[in-house]
Amino acid sequence: MKSEQLMETIQKYLELTWSPEQIPNTVLKGVISFKTIYRWIYDGTILLGDLSCLRQKGKRRKPRETRGRLNIRTSIHQRPKEVNKRHTLGHWELDMVVSSHGKSKDCLATFAERQTRFYVTIKIENRSDSEMYRAISELYELFPKDTFKTYTV
Known part of the structure; x- marks a missing residue:
């Protein structure tokens, strides 16, 4: 449920340095989960990349690991x-x-x-x-x- 009013409410409390865990447990009880708020933060739906208002400034988020690729590989679907x-x-x-x-x-x-x-x-x-x-x-x-x-x- 991504409404404009919901986004503005989350944005306001994040700018007041509330944590994404505090917002759904107090203001938005049962409406949204903190994981959804984090997902919206990191995909740029809210805060637009400015993580400075978060307490950890986004530092605790681990970067996605990129796996190596071998050029000799054959897809399972292509093998005889x-x-x-x-x-x-x-x-x-x-x-x-x-x-x-x-x-x-x-x-x-x-x-x-x-x-x-x-x-x-x-x-x-x-x-x-x-x-x-x-x-x-x-x-x-x-x-x-x-x-x-x-x-x-």
Whole structure:
């Protein structure tokens, strides 16, 4: 329920340095949630990017993480039908596991062969594409060349 009057009321109280949590709990009881107010603030519907009236000035909001992209990837929808049926050897799924333990950002490159369900993990230094390519090269050295037909990332 985005009405002009509701927006003006929220804007007024935010400029009076009320927190987005205080407004729905006092003035707008049951009309709107504080999460909706935050969403409107961060998408520019209210305050228009001026977060200086917020107590934390928007500092507590974590920036969206952007994930790396590998140029060798094939969409699951584009891979051959024989891959889904698991009738032939050599179709691999690649992924990356990142530790969230403390400040550590240890990573593992994971490789799964679809037919045999054989898994290989290789420790990599970070989430960069160069490290993933290094892990793929390492995997290539472990098996004969005809073991690799397709990759799905």
